[in-house]
Amino acid sequence: MNTSSAVLSRPTTACSARINGRRLWDALMSLAGIGATPKGGVCRLALSDLDKQGRDLVVQWAEDANCTVRIDTVGNIFMRRAGHDNNLPPVMTGSHIDTQPTGGKFDGNYGVLAGLEVIRTLNDHNIQTIAPIEVVVWTNEEGSRFVPVMMGSGVFAGAFSLEHVLAQTDREGYSVGSELQRIGYAGSAPCAQFPINTYFEAHIEQGPILEATDTTIGVVTAALGQRWYDVIVTGMEAHAGPTPMELRKDALLAASRLIETVNRIALGHAPHARGTVGWIDAFPNSRNVIPGTVKLSVDLRAANDDVLSLMDDELKAACGALNDAGQVSVALEQVVYFPPQPFHNEQVAAVRDAADQLGLSGMDIVSGAGHDAVYLARVAPTAMIFIPCKDGISHNEIEDAAPEHIEAGCNVLLLAMLTRAGIAQS
Amino acid sequence: MNTSSAVLSRPTTACSARINGRRLWDALMSLAGIGATPKGGVCRLALSDLDKQGRDLVVQWAEDANCTVRIDTVGNIFMRRAGHDNNLPPVMTGSHIDTQPTGGKFDGNYGVLAGLEVIRTLNDHNIQTIAPIEVVVWTNEEGSRFVPVMMGSGVFAGAFSLEHVLAQTDREGYSVGSELQRIGYAGSAPCAQFPINTYFEAHIEQGPILEATDTTIGVVTAALGQRWYDVIVTGMEAHAGPTPMELRKDALLAASRLIETVNRIALGHAPHARGTVGWIDAFPNSRNVIPGTVKLSVDLRAANDDVLSLMDDELKAACGALNDAGQVSVALEQVVYFPPQPFHNEQVAAVRDAADQLGLSGMDIVSGAGHDAVYLARVAPTAMIFIPCKDGISHNEIEDAAPEHIEAGCNVLLLAMLTRAGIAQS
CATH class of the missing domain: 3.30.70.360 (Alpha-Beta Plaits)
Structure with missing residues (x-):
């Protein structure tokens, strides 16, 4: 018997829960304090002491939100909120918290903390999803200290082997493997794909299109x-x-x-x-x-x-x-x-519908940049949510985003995830 | 009474003396040994210990050739062979012996040692010139260690003040003044223009034109x-x-x-x-x-x-x-x-005529590079003699020139200087 069939889901349109924009903003600012630069940016290179501090903080927050946390062999952090039927593939979201040497507060961090905020919101409203919800921190997306870029999601999706990436060294000769051990994030969970209902990733656009067109939500249909x-x-x-x-x-x-x-x-x-x-x-x-x-x-x-x-x-x-x-x-x-990576129709539609439901302006957009979602799309139905960033600037200490856009993108994520996960009857 | 009128000069065409190409080549190679680099070039930066060694060697050679040597306050070395009438302005030649960090054997060095070879040749043939002959080593032409470039000739010609250049420092903070003292070349002669009959400077072309046109002598009419x-x-x-x-x-x-x-x-x-x-x-x-x-x-x-x-x-x-x-x-x-610097018609003609007399192929050419001669032309009638260099390459350790061109250019210098200085009747 399929356990999920034992519950009724109610349509997401009926869900009036909204995320707490102020709490999400404050979480972003707190995380940005770890490795803060004088110019208002963040320098938190992958597998550095500061990365460890950032990971520890996020894990603490996830545990406080009653998530179970597991770490895989490349240091990816999976933070799971149980659903009604935990045999179902999870609805996943996430991004990364490593930064460029002169990075900003939002790139990557937004995708992780928006996921955490979704969980906190579900907790606030005592909403039980049918499928479990999982928020992931992917290791070393930026590739500033260690190449290749999008390392954690790449191993997960089978783009390269665990052995290959663990052997990569930075300019001082420290390896990924030894640095994972040193900061305590060489986990025991296998880093390999498993069934995933949907992977969503919320991200600042890192480009000027949404701002130039005064659009709040970019419905990302593909990556170049x-x-x-x-x-x-x-x-x-x-x-x-x-x-x-x-x-x-x-x-x-x-x-x-x-x-x-x-x-x-x-x-x-x-x-x-x-x-x-x-x-x-x-x-x-x-x-x-x-x-x-x-x-x-x-x-x-x-x-x-x-x-x-x-x-x-x-x-x-x-x-x-x-x-x-x-x-x-x-x-x-x-x-x-x-190769160009189209995202998945149903998942893209879930993002588009969520923006509509919230009355937010939205437009289809193609991601010019690489993201963990591009690798995830090889192994799971995937879509992304973009929000505007000031002057289209990213990978820069002056990277900025408006609180109302931060909040709007997270509400879209909430509703899209609920659409995919379903809500168990309370 | 003008003492020069007491002697008869014979036309230069009658002079059958020729320089000793082998001796000149050997002098170039000996000087190139001071600061020799593994790739066959020379690194002898202005006012370094190696520059002192190079200067000492040239001064020793000049004294051995019965020249009187004086050093001026910016370290320029004037090596004079007396003429019949030493009240006459000298016929001067010279160049520099400092090099680029990855310099060659010929840039600058050729002009100085060609001048020395002229003196040695006059000695060999017991030729007394009417006007004195003077060979000059100008300080810091290259400008690699200290700016400005063409420092010694620039002060001499009034382009900048002695005080200004003595205060210039290298990247380690050593000043021109203190380095001149240290290497023993802070002379007492004033660095200021005095009457000069003619200034000639022999130099490798540092460009590809003579080689491309298979021409031995460049009659330099101007500098860009x-x-x-x-x-x-x-x-x-x-x-x-x-x-x-x-x-x-x-x-x-x-x-x-x-x-x-x-x-x-x-x-x-x-x-x-x-x-x-x-x-x-x-x-x-x-x-x-x-x-x-x-x-x-x-x-x-x-x-x-x-x-x-x-x-x-x-x-x-x-x-x-x-x-x-x-x-x-x-x-x-x-x-x-x-500003563009035209050279002087009579002096240029002396170079052209000397090449003709020697049966050498010659062509008018404009110097694209800066040279001490460009400053000298502000205070004395000036011309330059170019010879080909291999592949037009200079400021490079692989800079090269053919022995026959080295010899030919020096013979042109000899005849041109004799034309200007006149030969006292023996």
Whole structure:
């Protein structure tokens, strides 16, 4: 007998419970105190002492909210609120609490504490869900101290092996495995997928679209695919004075043309394509020497894998044309590939419906950034909820979000989770 | 009575003396042993212990060649071979022996040792010149350890004051004044211009033109004027993924357009104009962040000051257009200005004639680089002699020059100096 069939769920529309925005805000501020920077941001690198303090605080809060907590072998923290039928796959939410070195208060932290606030709200209203609710803190999403990024969710979804990530070291030579042991988060639960009803993740947009369109809720339908490249342009360094223009092999001039081309490639696949050169290093980087070598990154993104492949073709063609022109040689190497990740229709609809129900403005949006949800979508029906962030700024100490948006996104999460988990008759 | 009128000079064409190419080459190699680097270059920074060793060796050689040596207050070394009439202004040559940190064997050193070889040759052939001959080692031409560049010749020509340069410090805080004292080259002769018949300077081209045209002697008619700028492009850093192309304020994309423009400005004023962006720094220089700030240098050069001003106008207009486009702001600051420096007709003709007399291929050429001769030209009739260097490479440990070119350039120097100094009847 299916235990869940023994209870009646009432429609979520009947649920008038709302989260406590002030409590959520205060939790965000308390967590932001651990690793607070003078400029108002947070520096709490994965598996550092400060990460341990942040984890301990979240775990304490979860235990205070009557959750059971288990830690898996890569340090992911699963905080479960029992449902009426605990044999059912949980409705899960979460994100990460590690930050960039000059990170903000909201990236990641919001997704975790919004999940905690959902649990606290359910407790306040004595709401028993049919399926259990689970809030997860994924280890090392940022990848600032240890690569790869999205490490905990990646192992969980089978993107890479536990052994591989435990052996990764930071710049000082400390390994993920030893640092997990040191901070007490090398858990015993296996890090492997298990049946999950739904994974939701609430997150600040980290972009400017919601703010620019005065929209409160981004209904995230997919995440862009990504191809990252390393490029090395090799010319010949020479004195800036004595070398005539026509005899130059100027690696920086060629790199500039490539930067322009990357921009043009993205514009050619509007609206969802992106093309970015984020880092550039010129050698010898001296003001009166023509640069002989320039290294740069290229980051191409698209919502559709065919488009991303086309963009890849166009980038290769541009590098080939520079090579053929004969002044410089261009070496292009792809170093990262994430396929585009569509989210799941029913789950996306649950987010959209929740926003409607709450009378919040909403729009479909595609996530340009990577998130733990992108890996989770490989093993569970997944959707994301975006809220605006000030000026679209993230990965920055001045990252900011409005309390009313923080609250609105969490209410959407509450209702969407209840839709998926069902409410047991009280 | 003018003492010089008491002697007859014979035409230089009658002089069959030639320098000793092997001796000159060996002197270059001996001096290159002081501060030799594993890659075959030289690191002998101005006023270092190695600079002292190099100076001591050159002074010893000059004294062995019966020169009188005096040191001025900025450490310039004047090595004089008496003429028949020592009241006449000397015919001078020279250059510098300090090097870049990864410098070569020939830059500067060639000009000094070619001068010494001229004196040794005159001694070998018992040739008495009418005017005295003077070989100079100018202090700190490179500017690697202490700025400004061309320090010794600059003080001599009145470009900056002795007090100013003596107070300059290196990165460790040692001053020019104290380092001159320490190495024993804080001389007592005043560093100030005095009447000079002619200043010649022999130098490797440091560019590719002579090699590309298979020409042995560059008859240097002028030095390009230079304007150097610091540019700061300010946009807004943002996540490469979530930020749509049309909402970006990409400082690196704008900087790329400026780099292209600098190249186009120079091409528009062919053949002598140059435009170079040699250094670039992007912030935060992270592969998935749109650069918010880019700093870069611009180096514009032209043979004619009107052209240089036009180029300056065009650069300012390009920066203004980027500003007006509204995505980024561009701040442009000129940090260096050297006016174009034409050399002197009679002196240039002496070089050209000497090359002809020796049956060497020669061509008029404009120096794109700065040299001590550029300052000397402000206070004395000046010309320069260029010889090819391998692949046009200089300021590099692999800098190289062919022994036959080293010898040819020195023979041109010998004949040109004799033309100007005159030969006393034996």
